[in-house]
């Protein structure tokens with residue numbers, strides 16, 4: 289990379305608003321790759337919640353359970369995985385909402401902490417868990433745990449532009465984003481699992497280049513800027529999920545664990561819908 293101008297903006301919320309009065313549009317326009325809020329959530333609570341997930345059997349090492357193939361462990365409801373069956377999707381989402389009512393007892397609610405930060409970054413909008421006109425809700429957030437060998441190749445997330453799930457309310461918005469709260473990072477020596485963001489919003493021409501094998505050559509050829517986001521437990525970052533991004537596969541025995549949301553907004557819409 290020859291340029292280092294496209295770098296994550298690390299600051300407090302008031303500083304972000306001071307420099308970027310409309311932070312979400314700044315992300316959507318590619319002015320900054322990400323906003324990083326260091327130590328937004330208590331690191332001690334991150335550790336405690338990780339312990340609780342193991343104790344309750346919600347989290348386990350996929351290398352030691354079942355047929356031993358590496359896979360990502362999710363706690364929560366993924367729209368992408370469940371949307372095909374609307375009834376099951378909303379039932380699964382309701383279960384997640386119920387689970388999250390007590391899962392964080394004794395600690396700060398990490399889901400709330402992300403929603404609160406988002407509400408402050410978009411003071412003129414109402415931030416709410418996504419819902420259908422009949423009131424049925426989506427999953428509010430999801431824990432994603434990446435063990436050894438697991439990552440997420442170059443991709444972009446857009447329900448409106450990629451998934452094209454026009455039968456769901458969340459497809460009505462113009463821009464889609466993600467926020468990620470780090471609960472645990474993979475071993476430092478390995479230096480893996482730290483996400484890359486590319487200054488590369490979706491366009492049809494990139495489709496054929498979107499693989500771990502092909503994308504680096506495309507990035508070099510097109511001179512696309514990229515930024516890496518390094519996270520410690522408790523750090524929260526926001527980015528435009530319509531930009532290509534990836535999580536390099538984890539090396540080493542310590543899994544990377546995050547709490548993730550997607551959210552979407554339009555300039556002329558008073559609401560921001562959040563889901564996972």
Ligand SMILES: O=C(O)CCC(=O)C(=O)O
Pocket residue numbers: 432440445468483533534535546548
């Ligand atoms: O965990 C991250 O930092 C990004 C994850 C991601 O791209 C996704 O869940 O779609």
Ligand SMILES: [Fe+2]
Pocket residue numbers: 443444445529533
């Ligand atoms: Fe993603």
